[in-house]
Amino acid sequence: MLKCGLLGEKLGHSYSPQIHSMLADYEYKLFEKSPEELEDFLKSGEFDGLNVTIPYKKSVMPYCAELSPTAAQIGSVNTIVRRSDGSLYGDNTDAFGFENLIVHNGIEVKGKKALVLGTGGASVTAQAVLKNLGASEVVVISRRGEDNYENIAKHADAEIIANTTPVGMYPNNGKAAVDLTQFPKLSGVLDVVYNPARTALLLQAEKLGIPCAGGLYMLVSQAKRSCELFTGKSIPDSEIDRIERVLSHQMQNIVIIGMPGSGKTAVSTMLAERLGRKIFDTDTIVSEKAGVTIPEIFAAQGEAGFRKLETEATAEVGKLSGNIISTGGGVVTVAGNYELLHQNGVIVWIERDTNKLARDGRPISLSSDLNELYAARLPLYERFADIKADNNGDINDTVNAIMEMIK
Known part of the structure; x- marks a missing residue:
């Protein structure tokens, strides 16, 4: 089996092992090496192929017996292959990845x-x-x-x-x-x-x-080209699309919004159980940090004080990846919360008839006409939501519908 991996000084979490495992059957490890260890590793390390990340993309070049035209033009190597005679060949697959990112997004x-x-x-x-x-x-x-x-x-x-x-x-x-x-x-x-x-x-x-695009498609594209160099086998570009979809689905948060009492917590809990994901409830975070209940926060600080705390909680969980996020009914009343939730998430609006909404422990619901509250918030939910799910019937049907829509 080929021995491949990612070379860098400080690697932390990397998606590269997962991507390469979906491309081919070879060992792929993370090689964290200090600058002092670099030369010995390149000369005598046990590897057949390497991806190279910061700060070594230029440092590895003198150890390569030959460079691809692309690597020579750019002056940077991010892929190394050990040839049959033991010498190292350096290439730059980031260029393939970046060009693919541009072309794929039109x-x-x-x-x-x-x-x-x-x-x-x-x-x-x-x-x-x-x-x-x-x-x-x-x-x-x-x-x-x-x-x-x-x-x-x-x-x-x-x-x-x-x-x-x-x-x-x-x-x-x-x-x-x-x-x-x-x-x-x-x-x-x-x-x-x-x-x-x-x-x-x-x-x-x-x-x-x-028109805009982030770097995930580039990451997968360069990995695909690296894999071809490691194995000497061609891989269809359709694999880039497949793997990018898998990673995107895995990394995105599923954010639940909707009227107070619409069943957001129950739906979020079942989704987390079904998908094996962590769940974060912004109301719970606010209450735990404040050390008091939501009604007590409203009583002491008013809605403005609560919204400030809610936005802080939203910012905290919105930057995470791959979780279920259950929000308060009024999270949509602060326009800036949209970017905090949208940056890493698909936003699901849970709909329930106003005559079925629970009121207990919900300060605004208890003090408002729910039909008027819904009318005021309707355009806000519509602005935030990527998809909608009806929650007037069996919760299992609701969760199944959401899971189908986010595939």
């Missing part, structure tokens, strides 16, 4: 001015791909270079923006390197970050109606 680059945010290894790859695809001009934006974030306004005519920095990556969600409203001609936004699925940059692009 973003036209030819003849357009592109800005690349960042100067690291991913930036160099993005620059090369954009030039190869016919971009009329490729400008690199850095913190201290000639073209930087302080004078970026002089590039307001940019039509493509590619973020290759870690800005906005988990756990520092919610940050973006630039404000897209500065670029009125934008026709495409790309972000190599894949966790969260929608960075703040991509969320703004969506809001502005600009």
Whole structure:
């Protein structure tokens, strides 16, 4: 069996082993090596193939007896194959991945001015791909270079923006390197970050109606090309789509919204049991952190005080991946909560007739006409929701319907 893996200094959690296990049958390990260990590992380590990540994409190049034309052009290696004579061959499959990301999402680059945010290894790859695809001009934006974030306004005519920095990556969600409203001609936004699925940059692009894409498709694409180099066998591109769907489904949160008393907690609990996922309830988090019940928070701080605490809880759980999130009925009344829930989630609106809504322990329900409350919140639920599920009948039917819709 081939012995392959990912080489880096600090790897933490990586999806690479899972991706490669879905591509072929070979061993794939994580190799964390310090700079002092790098030379000995490359010269005598027991491996047949490696993917290489930061900070070693340039460091490994002198140890490669031959480089692919792509790796030589870019000046960066992220895939190494040990040949039959023991020598190392270096390639750059990130370029294949980034080009696939662009083409798959139908973003036209030819003849357009592109800005690349960042100067690291991913930036160099993005620059090369954009030039190869016919971009009329490729400008690199850095913190201290000639073209930087302080004078970026002089590039307001940019039509493509590619973020290759870690800005906005988990756990520092919610940050973006630039404000897209500065670029009125934008026709495409790309972000190599894949966790969260929608960075703040991509969320703004969506809001502005600009075609955009995150980095998960790139990650899977480059892994597919690496696997072909490791095994010497061709793999159909359809495998990229299949694996990307599996990972996307696995990583996304399932967020439950709906009127107070509509059965959100019960539906969330059953979904968590069926799917083997953790469940987070924003009301429970708020109550536990405050050390008092929800009605007591309303009594002491009013609705505004509760909403502030609720948004903090929403931000905390919204940045996580692969969970069930049960929200309070009024989470939709704060517009900013949408991005917090949408960044990593599919949002499911649980619908139940107002005459069937439970009121106990729900301050706003007890003090409001439910029909009027529903009428006021209806457009908000519609704005937040990706899908709707009727919960007027058997809860098993509701959960089954949700599971079918999110496949």
